[in-house]
Amino acid sequence: MKKSLGPGTILYPAPVLVVGTYDGQGKPNVMTAAWGGICCSDPPCVAVSLRKATHTYGAMVERKCFTVSIPSERYVGEADCFGITTGRKTDKFALTGLTPVRSGLVDAPYVEEFPFVLECRLLQFLEIGLHTQFIGEILDLKADESVLPEKGWPDIEKIRPIVFAPGNGFYFGLGKKLGKAFSIGRRFGK
């Protein structure tokens, strides 16, 4: 029996996306967003929703590009800090001691210490309500060599991304491997 909780914005798991931009003064800034995810396979696109009140909003509109850096669980404090401070008043890189790196592809910075990065060109934005959704084409993925196998895609167990639980507002790590996608469901037949 299910109980009604009323309308709300809860979905599990939510990601911890660190959005990187240069502001009007050319200062590297980052903010943490949980409302987003991949939204198209071809062209490869990511969606991130931001409130107009954020410092990042203006930078997105002006520079028309951004990065998304995925923090490892060891940087959960820094990632949280990036969400509760504003680049309008704070140099978040100086505050946390992390390192901004200028993307070679787009006019935006990413976080050197975070193991996985998406470099994006703004395709469009959509006013939904309190949040505006920015859709970026993913021009490149970059990963630390330490999370890459000899061949193939990054190892999520080395990246150790953070899982956000909206509602109660807690961060979690990655748990145990449950199985192979597009495969373990085959036991039911078709």
Place this chain on the structure above:
Amino acid sequence: MKKSLGPGTILYPAPVLVVGTYDGQGKPNVMTAAWGGICCSDPPCVAVSLRKATHTYGAMVERKCFTVSIPSERYVGEADCFGITTGRKTDKFALTGLTPVRSGLVDAPYVEEFPFVLECRLLQFLEIGLHTQFIGEILDLKADESVLPEKGWPDIEKIRPIVFAPGNGFYFGLGKKLGKAFSIGRRFGK
């Protein structure tokens, strides 16, 4: 030093969203999507991207509503099955033995055995490329009483949602609690 991997659709963590609709014949159908997430806080909205080729696509356009059921890790096989079969040829509920429940709020079914559900009214859809993004207003959240504390939001550690890792394509469970959001970053000051 980061290595370039080229463009692609990898972001960690990605969710496992089971989208429920009635098709043209009124048959309850579900499909699993990983491209989606919350996209606005007010009105509360969720975005889910689907390919035009899916059976769910037509149902979304026609009925203008849908549900999102969040599977627990014990149902990872069923959730994967919902992603690799098509409702055009298969009754996925009969195949897996799971139970469709008609939403009391919208013209769409959800999965009884999955502990957390969003009931949504389609607000708009956006053609991006291979995928079309459907944005739904979340009219209600429903949770099994077994995952609810006496007061407040669901306990994600009881829901045990599945984490999808794109790229290599594996499912993972939820790991250990890392800390409180909007709080553990305060140690850096402002």
